[in-house]
Amino acid sequence: MALERPNLDDRRFQGLVDEAKRMVQQNCPEWTDHNVSDPGVTLIEAFAHMVDQLLYRLNRVPDKNHLAFLDLIGVRLFPPAAARTELTFWLSAPQSQPVLVREGAEVATERTEAEEAVVFLTDRHLAILPCTLAHLATTAGAAATGRDTELADGRGIPCFAALPQPDDTLLFGLSQAVPHCAVALRLAFPVEGHGIDPARPPLVWEAWTGEEWTACEVEKDTTGGFNQPGDVVLHVPAGHTASLEAGHRAGWLRCRVVPPVAGQSPYAATPVLRSARAFTTGGTTTALHAETVHGEQLGHAEGVPGQCFVLARTPVVAGGDPVVLETTGRDGPEEWTEVEDFAGSGEHDRHFRLDRTTGELTLGPALRDPDGTLRRHGAVPPKGTPLRVRAYRTGGGRRGNVARGKLNVPRSSIPYVARVENRRAAGGGVDGEDVEHARVRGPITLRTGGRAVTAEDYEQLAHEASPEVGRVRCLAAESGPDAGGVRVLLVPRVPDDGRGRLEFARLAFSDELLAEVTGYLDRRRMLGTRLLVTPPHYQGVTVVAEVRARPGRSGEDLQEAALGALHRHLDPLDGGPDGTGWPFGRPVQAGEVHAVLQHLPDVELVERVRLFPADPRTGRRGPATDRIELGPDALVFSYEHQVRVLG
Numbered sequence: 001m002a003l004e005r006p007n008l009d010d011r012r013f014q015g016l017v018d019e020a021k022r023m024v025q026q027n028c029p030e031w032t033d034h035n036v037s038d039p040g041v042t043l044i045e046a047f048a049h050m051v052d053q054l055l056y057r058l059n060r061v062p063d064k065n066h067l068a069f070l071d072l073i074g075v076r077l078f079p080p081a082a083a084r085t086e087l088t089f090w091l092s093a094p095q096s097q098p099v100l101v102r103e104g105a106e107v108a109t110e111r112t113e114a115e116e117a118v119v120f121l122t123d124r125h126l127a128i129l130p131c132t133l134a135h136l137a138t139t140a141g142a143a144a145t146g147r148d149t150e151l152a153d154g155r156g157i158p159c160f161a162a163l164p165q166p167d168d169t170l171l172f173g174l175s176q177a178v179p180h181c182a183v184a185l186r187l188a189f190p191v192e193g194h195g196i197d198p199a200r201p202p203l204v205w206e207a208w209t210g211e212e213w214t215a216c217e218v219e220k221d222t223t224g225g226f227n228q229p230g231d232v233v234l235h236v237p238a239g240h241t242a243s244l245e246a247g248h249r250a251g252w253l254r255c256r257v258v259p260p261v262a263g264q265s266p267y268a269a270t271p272v273l274r275s276a277r278a279f280t281t282g283g284t285t286t287a288l289h290a291e292t293v294h295g296e297q298l299g300h301a302e303g304v305p306g307q308c309f310v311l312a313r314t315p316v317v318a319g320g321d322p323v324v325l326e327t328t329g330r331d332g333p334e335e336w337t338e339v340e341d342f343a344g345s346g347e348h349d350r351h352f353r354l355d356r357t358t359g360e361l362t363l364g365p366a367l368r369d370p371d372g373t374l375r376r377h378g379a380v381p382p383k384g385t386p387l388r389v390r391a392y393r394t395g396g397g398r399r400g401n402v403a404r405g406k407l408n409v410p411r412s413s414i415p416y417v418a419r420v421e422n423r424r425a426a427g428g429g430v431d432g433e434d435v436e437h438a439r440v441r442g443p444i445t446l447r448t449g450g451r452a453v454t455a456e457d458y459e460q461l462a463h464e465a466s467p468e469v470g471r472v473r474c475l476a477a478e479s480g481p482d483a484g485g486v487r488v489l490l491v492p493r494v495p496d497d498g499r500g501r502l503e504f505a506r507l508a509f510s511d512e513l514l515a516e517v518t519g520y521l522d523r524r525r526m527l528g529t530r531l532l533v534t535p536p537h538y539q540g541v542t543v544v545a546e547v548r549a550r551p552g553r554s555g556e557d558l559q560e561a562a563l564g565a566l567h568r569h570l571d572p573l574d575g576g577p578d579g580t581g582w583p584f585g586r587p588v589q590a591g592e593v594h595a596v597l598q599h600l601p602d603v604e605l606v607e608r609v610r611l612f613p614a615d616p617r618t619g620r621r622g623p624a625t626d627r628i629e630l631g632p633d634a635l636v637f638s639y640e641h642q643v644r645v646l647g
Contacts, residue, residue: 011055012052012055017044017045017048020044020048067435069442070438070439074450075442075445076357077432077435078357078432078433078464078467079315079396079432080315080357080397080431081397081468082290082318082396082397082400083288083427084288084289084512085287086284086286086422086423087107087285087286087287087420088420088423089126089282089283089284089414089420090182090281091280092416094130094279095128096130097130098128099283099414100127101122101285101417102122103123103125104121104292104412105410105412106120106291106292106411107122107408107411108407109402110408118289118400119290119395119411120288120290120400121290122286126285128282128283131174131175131176131181131183132174132279133174133175134248135245135248136148136170136276137171140160140161141165141168143246144245144246145246146246148248151273151276154275156273156274158270158272159255159273160257162269163268164266164267164269164270169254171252172252172253172254172276172278173246174250174278177242178236178280179239179240180238180284181235181236181283182234182235182280183234183253183281184234184278185253185278186278187223187232187273187275188275189226189227189273191227192227194225194226194268194270195266196225196264196265197265198224198227199224201221201264202258202266203226203258204255204256205232205253205255205256206255206256207237207252207253207254208240208252209237209238210241210243214237216236216253218233218235220232225271226273236253261620289317290317290394291393292393293313293393294391295389295391296311296313296388297388298311298387298389300383300384301387302383303380304380306363306364306366309361310361311361311392315356315358315359315396315397315432316356316359316394317393317396323338323390323392324389324390325361325387325388325390326387326388327381327385327386327387327388328386336352337352339351339352339353341353342364342365342377345377346376346377349364349378351364351379352364363378364378364379364380365377365378397429397431398429398430399429400429401495402425403425404424405421406422407420407422407426408420424503425506427494427506428492428510428513430468430493450524452529455486458472459474461520462474462520462521464520465520465521466516468509469492469493470491470492471573471581472491473488473489473584474488475489475632475633477530485529486530487534488521488531489534489535489633490514491635492509494573501638502573504616504617504637507535507572508535509535517533521533536572536584536634537633537635538616538634538637539613539630539635539636540613540615540616540638540639541588541612541613541614541636542639542640542642543566543570543593543609543642544610544641545597545610546608546644547597547604547607548603548604548606548645548646548647550604555645559645561600562600565600566593566596566597567641569593569596570582572636572637575636581635584633584634585630585632586636587629588627588636589626590609590610593611594606597609597643610625611625613628616637
């Protein structure tokens, strides 16, 4: 069993006051007024409050010792993880020259009386490239046909076959590839209907990315599916590149007819394009919750080993350029390099250690050998040498998980940019590790020794690799080219919308997280072990239920409560029977869902429950069933539940 932490002194404020009053009765019986209005009692309470604070600090000594022991075995508290999102910079007008948004540009939320602004900075350069429409082509079951002549003459161009069929395409060749940019296509169509729902046309927009056509996100479409003149604004993916189509090399985009799905109608006739032009309206780049601190002066060296300095802003966020310490030597500025520990540092190595949680920057120590000589692990700056940190990033934590559209205040001046916004909610922000979690991790660290041998070792080390990791499952790869290897399934830690709902796209972990975890495990795996880090298979589940409300209860409130209960129970991160995430491979059964709904306080009776397997990527559903099986590498995902409340 776990050792109990000793309570060195269990007295508290009221006990101290009562004890003082008893001593007054024994030593000064003439003092009979012990009411709170008496000045003497006020003094007793003031001293009791001060002693209570001292006792609290005394009882923290075991925690301090425990942290010291954890530090001895190399266990350090994980720093907070910075939330990430994408920022879109919209131009005030189309430009003829590229507009550059440099790495480190800062954008913040609006500051209020109650909360400080949350600041994000871009972590890569963004070039917003200009473009024009250079070529036009169409395909209708055959090779692409150039339509430049008809476009120049102003003749109407049929976009698809006379009766549009799936995979008919309309291609737009831009003057150059525009990766990461937002492109507006200004299209002129006669105002007429073509048998489709203008709000949900059976069309997809795609861009050529070198190996395949990749879907573009549609910002807006005021043409109503080519039913009227208007603009189509597309977010072009990162890999957009020039290619050869219809005999012309250009940065090609295309609009493709797809088979109608539920709620969509097919085209009854082809739209006719009268004119078209293209221009760039903005660009998108990634950003993280951090601020950059430049040129912070730490103080002066005392010329002794192991000197410690503290940064002014904490915690320090990983990523970007490495943290560099600068000193002034006889030959000019000297750079000091950050290391994880001083085990491999010699007496002339300019190394330092940085605790990113507390901001403590420590120079190399000196150890005394058995023969009495001192051995230095790291160089020591001469006495009086000023120390300066060139730059570092500070931020991180759950506070950075801001909602969509909240990042709209630019703090860096960028010419020709009218506004900025985050089109998706930020995610991945995690608070730093607490002492209680480190207590649990300490014995595991001693057992694994930083080596991945068993499945539990891989899972624990994957959690250590990044605080963005929410859940981990290690399985043996049983088929494919990695058969016989180790397969590690990662689920990123993402917040819900406050009502238990998760956005499926945010469960796809970033390339940075994949590289970080893979590299961390690769350095600790056994020689010869094949390692594969992947996401789990997400099995979408749609629950269709009918419930009867208790008399006098609101149907709308009950419907919202029922939907929230379903999303919380069928949650890959916090759902399941024990609230720690749906177990890998556990089937979903209608009887269990029935019980979840029946336990709601406003439900009189659950009349009917049906389960439908669904694909959250395509939206396609399977037939109704009472049980949905999940493979050992699968997790459940709630997809568009439907609850009907009966009167």
